[in-house]
Amino acid sequence: MRPNLLILGGTTEASALARVVAGRDIPAVLSYAGRVDRPKPQPIPTRSGGFGGVAGLRAWLRDNAVTHVVDATHPFAAQMSRNAADACAAEGVPLIALTRPAWDEQPGDRWQRVADIPAAVDALAGPARRVMLAVGRMHLDAFAAQPQHFYLLRLVDAPDTPPPLSDHVAVISRGPFTQAGDRALMQEHAIDLVVSKNAGGTGARAKIDAARALNLPVLMIDRPALPVRPECATPDQVLDWLAHSGVNLGV
Ligand SMILES: NC(=O)c1ccc[n+]([C@@H]2O[C@H](COP(=O)([O-])OP(=O)(O)OC[C@H]3O[C@@H](n4cnc5c(N)ncnc54)[C@H](OP(=O)(O)O)[C@@H]3O)[C@@H](O)[C@H]2O)c1
Secondary structure (H helix, E strand, O other): OOOOEEEEOOOHHHHHHHHHHHHOOOOEEEEEOOOOOOOOOOOOOEEEOOOOHHHHHHHHHHHOOOOEEEEOOOOOOHHHHHHHHHHHHHHOOOEEEEOOOOOOOOOOOEEEEEOOHHHHHHHOOOOOOEEEEEOOHHHHHHHHHOOOOEEEEEEOOOOOOOOOOOOEEEEEOOOOOOHHHHHHHHHHOOOOEEEEEOOOOOOOOHHHHHHHHOOOEEEEEOOOOOOOOOEEOOHHHHHHHHHHOOOOOOO
């Protein structure tokens, strides 16, 4: 049997897997949530937008004769990961997650760990600070509850409506970011606190390394609970998993 993959993407890791499966001529579609204006071009077909919950994803798997699903979404995309686990279980489609380990505190780090976004908002109570808020566009509204701070935002696209943060600067960039670049950005805006999700991986790590280099505290938001599913860490391990599931990967 030839495989026909659905890759749930929106991450550096999903793009790396897309390159590997394209290089091997393995049929696959990469799915985006459709949250950014110009998603990164890919060497395999893409689709964009929600499936319509578990029922919608089940129908999509059937209609497109998907043989395997790779959940390569961001570790904070918990809803999509839950839907994928439920839909694959219901349709009998094998699922693997391509994941990255969470970041751990290194010598020199000054982290305060919090459980989730509401806890991060609560932890910001107190005198005005200059905060680099690197949590993505979706959660900015929650921080309006702490309006006393200056917020430095970094966003992939310019927002359609200004975030409800009275004192902020938005830098529009999709990276890649470097430690030196992030250090310079933090110094330019006199940042004294960084708020970050514990994304793990390399794509978003520059700001954490920059905060350590500048001896800045980091409010680190822990990952949400994710469904239990088989996991692997590299695109090659995804290919191994496919090969062991008995499909024909060609030469
Ligand atoms: N959360 C982050 O911090 C973060 C950071 C970087 C990149 N991303 C990427 O951005 C996307 C959205 O993340 P999120 O945290 O908003 O997700 P989420 O809260 O887990 O998902 C909300 C809904 O968005 C749709 N969706 C999410 N990912 C999708 C995908 N890859 N393809 C098709 N539909 C998708 C699904 O809609 P339906 O129920 O209608 O199917 C899902 O129920 C994901 O692809 C993720 O990998 C997220």
